[in-house]
Amino acid sequence: MENYSYNSFILQLEGFSVTKDSMYPVFCLFFISYILSMVLNLGLLVIIWIDKNLHQPMYLLLCNLSVSDIIGSTHILPRLLADILRPPSERLISYYECVVQAYTTHIFGTTSHTVLMIMAFDRYVAICNPLRYAAIMTNKMLIKLTVSAWGVPLVFVWVLLGLTIRLNRCRTLIMNPYCDNASLFKLSCEDIFINNVYGLISTVVFHTTSIVSMVLTYAKITVVCLTSKNKSLNSKALKTCSTHLVVYLIMMITGFTLVILHRFSQYSDSRKLSAILFVIIPGILNPIIYGVQSKEIRKFLFEIFQSKLCLKLCKR
Numbered sequence: 001m002e003n004y005s006y007n008s009f010i011l012q013l014e015g016f017s018v019t020k021d022s023m024y025p026v027f028c029l030f031f032i033s034y035i036l037s038m039v040l041n042l043g044l045l046v047i048i049w050i051d052k053n054l055h056q057p058m059y060l061l062l063c064n065l066s067v068s069d070i071i072g073s074t075h076i077l078p079r080l081l082a083d084i085l086r087p088p089s090e091r092l093i094s095y096y097e098c099v100v101q102a103y104t105t106h107i108f109g110t111t112s113h114t115v116l117m118i119m120a121f122d123r124y125v126a127i128c129n130p131l132r133y134a135a136i137m138t139n140k141m142l143i144k145l146t147v148s149a150w151g152v153p154l155v156f157v158w159v160l161l162g163l164t165i166r167l168n169r170c171r172t173l174i175m176n177p178y179c180d181n182a183s184l185f186k187l188s189c190e191d192i193f194i195n196n197v198y199g200l201i202s203t204v205v206f207h208t209t210s211i212v213s214m215v216l217t218y219a220k221i222t223v224v225c226l227t228s229k230n231k232s233l234n235s236k237a238l239k240t241c242s243t244h245l246v247v248y249l250i251m252m253i254t255g256f257t258l259v260i261l262h263r264f265s266q267y268s269d270s271r272k273l274s275a276i277l278f279v280i281i282p283g284i285l286n287p288i289i290y291g292v293q294s295k296e297i298r299k300f301l302f303e304i305f306q307s308k309l310c311l312k313l314c315k316r
Helices: 020-050 057-074 077-084 095-128 130-136 139-165 181-185 193-227 231-261 265-293 295-315
Strands: 010-013 092-094
Touching (some): 010 095, 020 295, 057 139, 057 265, 139 181
Antiparallel strands (some): 010 092
């Protein structure tokens, strides 16, 4: 039963519903997923930092995606793991902590789009204007792209949460495994028409911009590849662009699934699971996909493995 309290600063998270028998298996599954995501993304950042051959715009921009995945996993999964082991009545969170978590949640979601858009721009310049690539993708340009990738979401989400914070609250139950904007404004008994309109319009504009930019970028790249007789260029374009496109599709599929299920209250358990998978799946798959497809990263890992193997053999 939901409690009603006017502007209470203590909220209750509904959390992820699990039975006593499945509590520990689910905990272990999410815990392993979190550790795997952290190891893969931190490992990718360390590899790019250490290997000077990877100090290229494409990999430096990729660091933004790993940082975003680390933030997305860390601000949700540790709290979720603790709540799984708690009874529902003890899954309490302060209002301010909930707002910060909601802000971080949407920063993670929107930054994933902007980072992939600037990575698509990098691929466009590399394939369509290879002779001017070094002149265009300078350190100054990388800084501008990185600031844009994080700055736009920061402002966008600030307005989104600002419209929600102004509302008075009469409920205390967050009907989600973690806090997000929709869960917060549903606590209010006031008119939330403006919140719904702004949220809908901004989501449509943001996703439309993302999709259109991807379609135009890949259309131009496809035209260049079809008209070019350079097999080396076409092979490189296929590898890098297919990797980027797969990562983008994973993000879009998990994101749209969550948005759609938010509209159907009868699928609350599926929505909760999709909300968690939205964080887990990209966080694990992104570094794996880029690591497998990148010749430079594979070469670095092979050299490390080979050197360690030689050390072991020498000791014998």
